[in-house]
Amino acid sequence: MRQYPPKPEKAYFFGTCLVDMAYPKAGMAAIRLMQREGVRVIFPPEQSCCGQPAYNSGFPAEARQVAEKQMEIFDKPYPIVVPSGSCAGMMRHHYPKIFGNSPLRARAEAFSERVFEWSEFLVHVLDIQLEDRGAPMTVTWHSSCHAAREMGVIGDSKALIRKLKNVTLVELENEHQCCGFGGTFSVKQPEISEAMVEDKIEDIQQTGAAALLGGDCGCLMNITGAMAHRRIPITGHHLAEFIWERIHGD
């Protein structure tokens, strides 16, 4: 079990490249929720990507260059909060590995100690309380593989959902099965990826939920893109954006 620090005065926010490009509102909601708990959120504008796309595609040297850049940018000893289990997993568990035995390894290890997935940070460090002002609704939750297996934070994400008193969470039957995104996998093996997301959608439909929540925008982009393609009227939301709207009665 991870040891968590007390609530800090300041925390870094690493937005991730996908949130930056496609889900900026989720990123803002995640920042606002941290600010609401009295944390001064620092968003270094030089930040870009965690490096995972290159790392997973077989280009560790390119990943290392980008990782090194993030380590330079997020250099102060504040916690680094990431609204993605996958990017957080990359920064927490893979950064030390990609530097091998180079002099940067020790720095990468110290860096990775400061990395927190967003919902984990809200639950364990901020001990956030939420007042739900939304209408009653049923949702389901998609566990991203890396949030589950690298970060171990699925319990935290669900704990946040359960703090919303008008929201009923119906879990997926095969919650821990991959949705088929896998970064470049989705375009290198599009047929297998499609077969996987089809099964995921079927599982989602079985729950009868009106909305799908997730903590990783890669999975959300895959699943909601495939649901929209099939004209299935279930919406997908990053947990941060969903919570922000619920506590404001939207």
Place this chain on the structure above:
Amino acid sequence: METKDTKRVEKPFDFKANVIKALGNRQLRSNLKFAMGSMTAKRKALFSDTAAFEALRARGNAIRRRALLQLPELLEQLERKCTENGITVHWAETTDAANEIVLGILRDHGATRVVKGKSMVSEEMHLNRFLGDHGIESLETDLGEFIIQLDGETPSHIIVPAIHKNKQEIARTFHEKLPDTPYTEVVEELNAIARKTLRKKFYEGEVGLSGVNMAVAETGTLCLVENEGNGRMCTTVPPVHIAVMGIEKVVEKLSDVPPLLRLLTGSATGQLVTTYVNMITSPRKPGEKDGPREVHLILLDNGRSTILPDEKLRQTLQCIRCGTCLNHCPVYTRIGGHAYGFVYPGPIGKILTPQMEGLDRTSAIPTASTLCNACEEVCPVQIPIPDLIRRLRNESYDPDGSVCGHGVKRNLAETAVWKAWALVNRHRALNAVGTRMAGIFGPMLPRIGPLAEWTRSRNRPEFARKSLHDMAREEGISDE
């Protein structure tokens, strides 16, 4: 009885074509879904105590690592002990050499009929085909192997070779391929048909051939687990027993066996112990009433010794062939084993096949993973399969790699794309321009390349006009 073996005309390996064919087979999809659900549930029930399981697999990992670190010494010790026990030990660098050794032993005994227990190493050797070419009947006696041999197929799973078939398909095979066999879908009746057919064959077999789950250097013991008793029949009824084993399967001590067996059977079939656990230490001794008069052990390398020196890739050789990574793999459970095109499918195949066959032919296989980590989570000996998949992806592009066929993809445009990506993601201005362009031009991009693949089953991603960088700046989020 008709038996066919692997088809002779081998088409070049085309993973994409295999995948499309497999995914188009709805029956296969549903067979796999049903079978895997049941296997993973049994395993989960057996290893329900997470802390105990983690401790056990740490032990399994330590045993396998210790064995691989002293592999040459342990193999020599195994040879010495086996020889002392009366087992004849043979070394084979290649599968051709191993096949010749088997043939030589058969010829020494004028044998033309072999009964076989299940062995993945014999699949590496394509032994049935080789023996068939030399006029020798080689009969699979494991039920699953028996079924697929009748259909001229290869195993689609390491442990459950006929997992891709359901009982209706098996009923049809028996009815069509075994003389005087009425069509029946009753499982007990299907078992009885196989049993009746095979029982006679065990007594006619002149040589029994088996695999080895692990061999103990300390005592010269060959361990073999199975549930049908066919393994015990193959290794005790015929006068000659030949065991084939990959050189990595040796362990140091007898006390290494119980934890590994617990991990193996629990992971493979969710069993505390299999129905039969065979510990073979010698041929029949004077005064004993049963057992073979000769036991041969063939130690096959087939590329394993080239994997050994690299401390990362070496972990591939820790594998105890339980097959649980297949059962938990979201890709394997969609496409089945045959699509992988070589002997070992699923996650373990994704790391083992390229190293055995060369990346020049197999570089597509490591791309077939979402790196979801399900395999790593269940591997009983803690092989970091996702990390090794990443390594092999890297080897595919790396002209200075160490795996056979490395650098095969080095000239692809992808290499330049990632270099550009690294540049953009280290320079704020470039990154901002890239993000803005995605927001503006994203909806207009033609559907070619990766976008074409993405949009075949999904709507295109919607890139925001205003990035999080823009919003954070506008809303005054501190940048210190």
